[in-house]
Each structure stands twice: as C-alpha cells, then as structure tokens.
Amino acid sequence: MRLAPQTSIFARMTALARACNAINxxxxxxxxxxDPALLQELSHQAAAPVHQYTLPAGLPALREVVSHLSQHYFGTPYDPETEVTITVGATEAIYTAIAALSEPxxxxxxxxxxxxxxxxxxxxANAQPIPLRLREPTFSLPWEELDAAFSRGARLCLLNFPHNxxxxxLYPDDLLNFRQLAERHPQAIFIIDEAYELMVWEPDEPLPARPLSLRQDPLLRERSILIGSLGKLLGMTGWRLGYTLAPQPLTTAIRTVRQFISFCAPSLLQATAAAYLQTHIDRATYFHPTLLQRRQLTKTLLAQYTAFPPLTCEGSYFFLLPIRDYTDERDAVLAERLTQAYGVATIPLSPFYHDGYDPGYLRLCFARPEEVLTEGIRRLGQAFPPKVPPNGHPL
Ligand SMILES: Cc1ncc(COP(=O)(O)O)c(C=O)c1O
Structure with a gap:
C-alpha cells in the first residue's frame, strides 16, 4: 500500500518550535x-577493519552482547546464532517483523x-489494523477486547512496554494475563516493542525498578518477537541500531525479509556498541541516574510552577499532563497555542490514535538538560499557574 503523504506530529511540533524559537x-x-568511553571506543574502532558489510543477521560479537543483555537483565537467554538479529533501529525491526509474519x-x-x-x-504490509484503546486514567490493558480480537482470528498483536x-x-499481573491469552489462543504471536526495555522506574521514588518482559515466561518467549533499541540504550538514537530476539522459526522469517530492506546495520557502529558493552554490561544503564534526576526535577518544577499533577512515569522518559480540568480546547490546538504564545512545545496525544480521539493530555519529554526543563516548565506555568487558595499556599 502506498501511504498518503504525512508528517509525524514529532516533526510538526519540532518545526513549529523552531519557527517560534520555543523550548522543545x-x-x-x-x-x-x-559516555566518553563510548566515543573513545568509536575512534578506536574507526581505525580497525570494520567498514564493510556485516552478515545480515548482524555482527556476531554484537549478537552475543545482545543475548548477554537479555540473560543479565531478564534471566532469558537467546541463541546469538539463530535467535538474535541486529536491525537499523527498533523502527526497522517493527516494520520487518510485521512484513515477515503477516499475509495481506x-x-x-x-x-x-x-x-x-x-x-x-x-x-x-497490507495487513488490517485492529486498534484497541488502553483504558484511562491508568491506561490499563483492554483484556476482554484482546481476547475477543484473538477469538475472531487475529494472530499478531503489537505491544509496547514500557509504553510511549x-x-x-509491565506488571506481573499483566504477564499472567498475557500467558492466559497465549494459552487460550494457540495461534497468537506477540511483537513487543521494548525500545525502553531497561528504563523502568519506581513510581514515586527516584529509583530504577526491576525490568519485566514477556520473554520471562517460557510459553510467551516461544510466541514473541522482542524488539530493542540500542540507540536508546546507548543514548545514540542517530546511530540507528536495534535488534530482535525471537525463537528460530520467527527469526528466520525476520532475517529473510530484512536482508532485502537494509541488508545490515552500520558496521562501525555495530563494532563500537559490541566492544563498549562487552567489557561492562552495566553500561547499558549508564544514563539511568541522570534520567532519574531529571524525572525528579521535572516533578518538582511542575509542582512549583504549574497547575498540573503529572501522571506517574514508570518507564521511558515522558510525562503526561492532564489538561481537561483547565481547558476545553482540543489537545492539538492547545499544544500549538502554547508553542506560539508561550514558547514551549509539547506533544498532543490525539495523533497517537488512528481516529484523532483526544483523551486530554499533553506529553512532555524529560530527557533534556536541566536549564531547558526549568525554562520550558516555567513557561508552561505562565499558561497554567498553580492554583493558589486564599491562604496563599499552592494546592
Ligand atoms: C515506542 C518506540 N518504539 C520505537 C522507537 C524507535 O526506536 P529506534 O530509534 O531504535 O528506531 C521509538 C522512538 O522514539 C519509540 O518511542
């Protein structure tokens, strides 16, 4: 199918932020x-003979590292030879998995x-999209609807945890529910986008949480394609490195398609990522202290400058700001007005729904320098100042 010309909401809001000289x-x-050690490794590798095509499945050393990451953080091994594939970012992996496993x-x-x-x-992929809504306000999973969709013959289900x-x-209860779904529907296969796989946080504490994944259940492991983003893990999203983890038959299908899309991911970057993570596996969480500190700062600034109580961010680096108590404007109209009139850009949630449904939230990214967060949230507060009761203490 040829897609209609379109620009993503991220590109649109970023262009508007630039045009308005707004904080993005x-x-x-x-x-x-x-990490300076990563950049050092990059120049070291650049002098090595690593500049030609790698195998389409990816550099063996990087596949081993990815397998080790899964073993180390989730206790679930994957065979680097037959179950791990390096991709050009999680984005390529998502398309490839769908194209490889679906029929028109x-x-x-x-x-x-x-x-x-x-x-x-x-x-x-000429497949038929079946969108189901997460349930507000906690964005819990619509279990009955999932069950019904599989009962009507759906085979593939695309999931995302931690969720952007x-x-x-993901919580242990979710894992149990997914297991029951898999038992009830033997045809079900899960494609799970875990681009933020290790970025999980304790809700109200400045601490990382224990990551959980469908791969930890043996039945679900056999019926899942896990997708990871080394770009996010290394803080190098422009490097375009990702991967899939899947049992051999699913991996074979993915590799078959992928070799005709990009053939292989950039060899120098594969070699650098492999060498960097090989020596210290805990470098996979290098950015976590900074992200946790910025999450905490964002919460404090939102409470200090704005009326918004953010929803808890348990994973990734986004907060949702609920807007319905303060305005009847559509989220996209508000996001544009905030960028143009107040100089701060956020992302409205309605473009994340196929039908433009607007649940009344703006998304804010906190993986930004402190001064950017401080000025951006101060500007948000000019539009939505804290509610001050007669005794003068902010509510
Ligand atoms: C949920 C989710 N999946 C996938 C991606 C893309 O990852 P990559 O940059 O590795 O292609 C992103 C990027 O923001 C994301 O938020």
Whole structure:
C-alpha cells in the first residue's frame, strides 16, 4: 500500500518550535552527554577493519552482547546464532517483523495511544489494523477486547512496554494475563516493542525498578518477537541500531525479509556498541541516574510552577499532563497555542490514535538538560499557574 503523504506530529511540533524559537519539550530527543568511553571506543574502532558489510543477521560479537543483555537483565537467554538479529533501529525491526509474519489482509491488533510507526507499518504490509484503546486514567490493558480480537482470528498483536507515550510499564499481573491469552489462543504471536526495555522506574521514588518482559515466561518467549533499541540504550538514537530476539522459526522469517530492506546495520557502529558493552554490561544503564534526576526535577518544577499533577512515569522518559480540568480546547490546538504564545512545545496525544480521539493530555519529554526543563516548565506555568487558595499556599 502506498501511504498518503504525512508528517509525524514529532516533526510538526519540532518545526513549529523552531519557527517560534520555543523550548522543545516535544520530541523524544535524548539530550544527554555521551559516555566518553563510548566515543573513545568509536575512534578506536574507526581505525580497525570494520567498514564493510556485516552478515545480515548482524555482527556476531554484537549478537552475543545482545543475548548477554537479555540473560543479565531478564534471566532469558537467546541463541546469538539463530535467535538474535541486529536491525537499523527498533523502527526497522517493527516494520520487518510485521512484513515477515503477516499475509495481506491479516488482522493485526495494536494498542492506542500508539507510537507513530505502528499504523503505517501495518498499512505498508497490507495487513488490517485492529486498534484497541488502553483504558484511562491508568491506561490499563483492554483484556476482554484482546481476547475477543484473538477469538475472531487475529494472530499478531503489537505491544509496547514500557509504553510511549503513557510511561506505563509491565506488571506481573499483566504477564499472567498475557500467558492466559497465549494459552487460550494457540495461534497468537506477540511483537513487543521494548525500545525502553531497561528504563523502568519506581513510581514515586527516584529509583530504577526491576525490568519485566514477556520473554520471562517460557510459553510467551516461544510466541514473541522482542524488539530493542540500542540507540536508546546507548543514548545514540542517530546511530540507528536495534535488534530482535525471537525463537528460530520467527527469526528466520525476520532475517529473510530484512536482508532485502537494509541488508545490515552500520558496521562501525555495530563494532563500537559490541566492544563498549562487552567489557561492562552495566553500561547499558549508564544514563539511568541522570534520567532519574531529571524525572525528579521535572516533578518538582511542575509542582512549583504549574497547575498540573503529572501522571506517574514508570518507564521511558515522558510525562503526561492532564489538561481537561483547565481547558476545553482540543489537545492539538492547545499544544500549538502554547508553542506560539508561550514558547514551549509539547506533544498532543490525539495523533497517537488512528481516529484523532483526544483523551486530554499533553506529553512532555524529560530527557533534556536541566536549564531547558526549568525554562520550558516555567513557561508552561505562565499558561497554567498553580492554583493558589486564599491562604496563599499552592494546592
Ligand atoms: C515506542 C518506540 N518504539 C520505537 C522507537 C524507535 O526506536 P529506534 O530509534 O531504535 O528506531 C521509538 C522512538 O522514539 C519509540 O518511542
């Protein structure tokens, strides 16, 4: 299927932020200082003979590292030879998995609000999108609807944990429910976008949480394709490195398609990522202290300058700001007005729904330098100042 010309909401809001010279809290940019050891490794590798095509499955050393990451953080091994594939970012992995595993017209279930590449990826594969809504205000999963979709014959289900844009992570109860679904529907296969796989936080404490994944259940492991983003893990999203983890038959299908899309990911960057993570696996969480500190700062600034109580961010680096108590404007209209009149850009949630449904939230990215967060939130507060009761103490 040929897609209609379109520009993503991230590109649109970023362009508007530039045009208005506004603070950009919209796009999911990771503005974090790279680990000097990673940059050193990059120049070291650049002098090595690593500049030709790698195997389409990816550099063996990097596949081993990715397998080790899964073993180390989730206790679930994958065979680097037959179950791990390096991709050009999670984005390529998502499209490839869908294209490799679906037939034209196949129903593919996915959950909204949904990351922007899911619907186009399903459409490009000529499959049939079946969007289901997460349930507000906690964005819990619509279990009965999932069950019904599988009962009507859906085979593929595209999931995302930790979830962009809501920051929701997976809980042990969810894992049990997914297991029951898999038992009830033997045809079900889960494609799970875990681009933020290790970025999980304790809700109200400045602490990382224990990551959880469908791969930890043996039945679900056999019926899942896990998708990771080394770009996010290394804080180098422009490097375009990602991967899939899947049992051999699913991996074979993915590799078959992928070799004809990009053939392989950039060899120098694969070699650098492998060498960097090989020596210290805990470098996979290098940015976590900074992200936690910025999450805390964002909460404090929102309470100090604005009327918004943010929803808890349990994963990724986004907060949702509920706007319905303060305005009847559509979220996209408000986001544009805030950018133009107050000089701060955020992302409205309605473009994360295929039908433009507007649940009344703006998304804010906190992977930004402190001074950017401070000025951006101060500007948000000019539009939505804290409610001050007669005794003068902010509510
Ligand atoms: C949920 C989700 N999946 C996938 C991606 C894309 O990851 P990558 O940059 O590795 O292609 C993003 C990027 O923001 C994302 O938020």
């Amino acid at each position: 809290l919209a796009q999911g940019l990771m503005e974090l200082s790279a 017209g196949d129903p593919i279930v996915f959950l909204e609000p949904a990351y922007d590449s899911y619907l186009p990826a399903i459409q490009m 844009p809501t920051g929701r992570r």
